[in-house]
Amino acid sequence: MPWAWIFNHVKLHNVAITKAKKETILAKLEGVRNDSESIVFVKFNGMTVANTTAMRADLREKGVGYFVAKKTLMKRAFDGSYEGEMPTLDGEIAVAYSADAITPAQQIKEFAGKYKDNLSIAGGIFQGVFKNAEEMTEIASIPALPVLRGMFVNVINSPIQGLVLGLNAIAEKKA
DSSP: HHHHHHHHSSOOTTTTOOOHHHHHHHHHHHHHHHSSSEEEEEOOOOOHHHHHHHHHHHHTTTEEEEEOOHHHHHHHHTTTTSSSSOOOOSSEEEEEEEESHHHHHHHHHHHHHHTTTEEEEEEETTTTTEEEEEHHHHTSSSOOHHHHHHHHHHEEEEEHHHHHHHHHHHHHHHH
């Protein structure tokens, strides 16, 4: 088999991308920067195609976008647009993003628990500030808005319940 055929028909793993493709990815990253409340840098390696496809579908269902881009393009799109210093990104990196501030971090944390050796939070951007991996993991631990509302209602309701129980006990004593 001639070498020319191999080079024309075999997709090499680390082939440089074209300038047009870079500009397309950079435009997408700039769109993510402009339209997202938070962005999570996701370190991944060794995930199967099936697991990645299932994760992407689940993320999409929850309103979270996910795609892989070169770190140099991420740096170009995000550096200087936010406060603080962009975290060091080692290995293969993807971005997870959403108009919701907490959902991307929560969802990636959930998948990181499921795919322990293959996926982790590498940092991110939250409320216009670069965050490291530990800070983004803490953000991911914040309960979802409906849960927070329920907790708030319980806090407000607790003194009222105490008062009702106290009044009820007084009424029973007098009766």
